[in-house]
Every structure is written in C-alpha cells, then in structure tokens.
Amino acid sequence: AAPALMNAFELISTSQGLNLGTLFEK
C-alpha cells in the first residue's frame, strides 16, 4: 500500500531495529 494509506504502526513495524529475527542469523 502507499505509505499515506498505511497506519503509522504498520510503517513503524517495518523498522530493521524491530526485526529481532536477525539475532538468530549466524
């Protein structure tokens, strides 16, 4: 969706800093 149509939290949740999955990548 275009950013203006997304809610703020949908956008924020795409931050790399919130993707803890990378902790498990060796």
Added chain:
Amino acid sequence: MGCFPSRARRQYPGYEDPVVLASQTAFSVSEVEALFELFKSISSSVVDDGLINKEEFQLALFKNRKKENLFANRIFDLFDVKQKGVIDFGDFVRALNVFHPNAPQEDKVDFSFKLYDLDGTGFIERKEVKQMLIALLYESEMRLSDETVELILDKTFLEADVNQDGKIDKTEWANFVSRNPSLLKIMTLPYLRDITTTFPSFVFNSEVDDIAT
C-alpha cells in the same frame, strides 16, 4: 552436573538454572540451553563479561555496532528490566519468551504497547508516534513530506484513539491490534521454535542430566 552451575557458567552474572527458566517460560530446558549458546556469543562479541551491553545488542541486530537506532534502543531497554544498562541471561530468556509463538497474546500486546510508549507515561501519544515515524524515515531513507506524515498520524489516531483524547491507552491499543493483527507480527519469532537446531552445540555444554525435558 545437575542443578549446580559449573565455574564456567558462574562467570555469567545473572545466570539462572535452565530448569527453573524453563518452568517459568514457554521454552523447554533444551531450548533454554540453546539460548545460552546464543547469549554467550552475543555477550562476548565486544566485552567478554557475560552480559549483553547496548553495543553488543546492536552489533547482533545490525551486524554493525555503529548503527544507532531508536527502536533497537527501545527493545534493549525493555529487555533490561532491572535497568542496569546490560542484559543478563535471565533477562534475555524472559524477554525472548514474549516472542515465542506459544506466548500469550496478552503478553505480546503489553510488550508492544510499552515499546511504543517511549516515555513510559502509560499512553502512546501522537508526538511519540511522530518521533518514531521520523526515525523510520531516517532509517529507511524513505521520503515523505511533513504533510503526509501528519495525514498518516490523523488516520492512525482516528482509528486507534477511540475516545479522541489525542493519546492511545492500553485498552484502545488492545482493541486496535485485534482489528489489525498484522501489527503484532513483529512480536512473534518463528526462529524460537527451532532454536535447538540452530544452536546444536548446547548438547555438548549441557549441565542438565535429562536434556529431553
């Protein structure tokens, strides 16, 4: 063997018995021991003191210690429940437990609320959401005009802030995420189901007699 940690494990301040941690979380004893392998690796990446500091956390997250990130800082602060500026093994396991696929939804809602309530007032305020949006734009190099940011905020608060008092309380947040379940996607790490396969070396370092527990 048994419940007495070896000298090697006593070097880890805040080390807790895997059997006890497993009894308090969704993890099995083997999974807690596998998480200890991950913890050892992160906590020794900059300073080998058995604790994870902010720099080590960011290095593990971004593979780059210089990257300052509002959201990574916020997650670190929430993992650091005793507010010591470092994460010990017990903190690490208990915080990751919230991200387990089997963790209660309510815990995920609570954690995500705290994550976005940057100043800890018990409300997610518009100014906090704007600060996070600006941090995201900076991080992603996405370009949005201030007008568009305000439109996004208007739309979000229209949907989430049901009583229209300019801030989102815990109940409004719980209702909002139940209508928008994708917002909780970041709160579940499927990796946690396969942690013993990802870190099989825990078997060689196990101090528990029956690791199949």
